[in-house]
Amino acid sequence: MGDYHNKSIDNLFKVVSELKTVEECYAFFEDLCTIREIQDMAQRLETAVLLNKGENYQNISQKVDVSSATISRVNRCLNYGSGGYKAAIEKLEKGN
Numbered sequence: 476m477g478d479y480h481n482k483s484i485d486n487l488f489k490v491v492s493e494l495k496t497v498e499e500c501y502a503f504f505e506d507l508c509t510i511r512e513i514q515d516m517a518q519r520l521e522t523a524v525l526l527n528k529g530e531n532y533q534n535i536s537q538k539v540d541v542s543s544a545t546i547s548r549v550n551r552c553l554n555y556g557s558g559g560y561k562a563a564i565e566k567l568e569k570g571n
Contacts, residue, residue, distance in 0.1 A: 522549045523560040524567065 494500050504513050518541050525535045532546050553560045 519545065519549050520560070520563060522546055523553050524564055526550050526553055527561075527564050 490503070494503060508516075518539050521539050522535055522541055522545065525538065526546070526549060530538075532543055535541065535546050536543060549560070
């Protein structure tokens with residue numbers, strides 16, 4: 476995935492990594508993204524959490540209201556991706 480790395484994306488990720496509170500994240504992402512984009516990202520993360528817990532595609536589709544194609548893509552990233560979902564899930568679990 477290194478082919479998209481550039482200064483602009485580096486700056487975006489630096490800013491995101493410096494956000495300290497949920498309120499700061501809401502403010503930034505509401506300005507940056509559409510509500511639908513934010514919802515889509517949240518659904519993908521929730522899908523990853525459920526896949527990590529061993530939920531099946533049908534249950535996830537009903538609980539999160541996502542397509543099997545989205546579940547499949549998230550599953551592929553969860554198992555063969557860069558480790559981002561797994562790191563995020565670990566952070567969520569530590570916070571709960």
